[in-house]
Amino acid sequence: MQELMGLYPDELKAWMAEKGEKAFRADQVFAWLHKGAAFDEMSNLSQALREKLKSEAVDQPVSILSTRVSQLDGTRKYLFSLRDGNCIEGVLMRYEYGCTLCISTQVGCKMGCRFCASTLDGCVRNLTAAEMLGQVQCANRDMNGERVHNIVLMGSGEPLDNYDEVVRFLRLVSHEKGLNIGLRHISLSTCGLVDKMKQLALEGLPVTLSLSLHAPNDQIRKQLMPIANRYSMPEVLDACRFYLQKTGRRIVFEYALVDGLNADEACARELASRLRGMQCHVNLIPLNSVPERNLKGVTEKQVQTFLKVLKDLHISATRRREMGDDIEGACGQLRKKHLTEVKA
Ligand code: SAH
Numbered sequence: 001m002q003e004l005m006g007l008y009p010d011e012l013k014a015w016m017a018e019k020g021e022k023a024f025r026a027d028q029v030f031a032w033l034h035k036g037a038a039f040d041e042m043s044n045l046s047q048a049l050r051e052k053l054k055s056e057a058v059d060q061p062v063s064i065l066s067t068r069v070s071q072l073d074g075t076r077k078y079l080f081s082l083r084d085g086n087c088i089e090g091v092l093m094r095y096e097y098g099c100t101l102c103i104s105t106q107v108g109c110k111m112g113c114r115f116c117a118s119t120l121d122g123c124v125r126n127l128t129a130a131e132m133l134g135q136v137q138c139a140n141r142d143m144n145g146e147r148v149h150n151i152v153l154m155g156s157g158e159p160l161d162n163y164d165e166v167v168r169f170l171r172l173v174s175h176e177k178g179l180n181i182g183l184r185h186i187s188l189s190t191c192g193l194v195d196k197m198k199q200l201a202l203e204g205l206p207v208t209l210s211l212s213l214h215a216p217n218d219q220i221r222k223q224l225m226p227i228a229n230r231y232s233m234p235e236v237l238d239a240c241r242f243y244l245q246k247t248g249r250r251i252v253f254e255y256a257l258v259d260g261l262n263a264d265e266a267c268a269r270e271l272a273s274r275l276r277g278m279q280c281h282v283n284l285i286p287l288n289s290v291p292e293r294n295l296k297g298v299t300e301k302q303v304q305t306f307l308k309v310l311k312d313l314h315i316s317a318t319r320r321r322e323m324g325d326d327i328e329g330a331c332g333q334l335r336k337k338h339l340t341e342v343k344a
Pocket of ligand 1: 111113156158190212254285287
């Protein structure tokens with residue numbers, strides 16, 4: 001079964017032409033699919049064509065399995081199901097300036113970061129571009145009226161480990177005849193796959209690059225992220241500079257504070273010296289503790305001290321707001337819980 005939402009307009013035209021359909025039909029189908037419609041709802045197509053499409057293709061590849069709504073801030077956490085029975089998660093956050101949806105790019109993840117729940121069972125498979133778009137469609141339908149305004153590729157998975165489908169997703173989600181979400185409203189977060197970061201810089205897709213740094217040096221980074229054994233911090237920071245130079249987009253560094261490891265003032269000073277002179281922003285994340293890992297988060301006072309050191313050294317930095325804390329808002333936690341419950 002062909003997932004039609006993942007095809008570019010010209011590919012959809014070619015697919016429809018093979019079925020003996022005229023090009024304008026493909027335009028109609030493209031518009032419907034990217035509005036979130038199912039084949040049955042495509043009212044300007046003949047019944048016969050709708051039946052044919054239903055028997056040979058997939059319209060909406062993702063559905064909502066469950067939704068949890070935070071009593072604290074209205075954050076919505078989705079467990080999505082895919083056609084093969086796998087499930088992934090997404091989070092919808094409401095801000096004054098619009099809704100931000102965090103989507104997954106893989107079922108699981110193989111990067112093995114020590115603090116992350118998504119990677120505990122490895123990577124099951126890559127998501128297709130259609131399955132990434134499908135998550136956005138689900139959230140839009142769920143909000144009846146409001147629309148997803150910003151997208152962050154920060155759910156389960158390493159986006160750059162699924163490069164081709166992620167790039168396809170970025171082109172389709174920003175397509176003027178599709179959802180038309182501006183690339184400047186999209187952030188892609190990576191643990192730092194250097195070759196792919198450089199490749200992305202040349203795609204002409206000015207998304208914000210978020211780099212999961214989490215350490216001021218390689219010695220500490222290696223204790224948290226296996227990828228640090230493959231690419232050194234100078235290599236990663238060079239790739240960031242290349243991205244900045246090619247896209248003009250400042251880099252956002254993510255830094256989860258782990259007690260006793262990367263959170264003291266000396267780390268903050270070392271981090272500042274590493275980033276000096278670079279157009280960037282540091283996002284401090286209080287660690288979400290994962291029961292399977294014995295890493296400890298920090299106190300609010302420690303966060304504020306770290307933040308102050310960075311700011312005093314003229315590094316732009318903020319503490320990331322925690323949202324959906326009461327609904328397993330963090331990466332991979334909900335899926336993990338679901339799988340554990342299913343197994344039990
Ligand atoms: N694989 C990509 C994107 C997914 S993770 C990446 O590594 O960037 C999204 C962000 O959440 C990353 O910065 C990741 O390091 C962070 N993260 C994962 N688990 C976390 C936890 N338990 N506490 C705080 N941040 C976490």
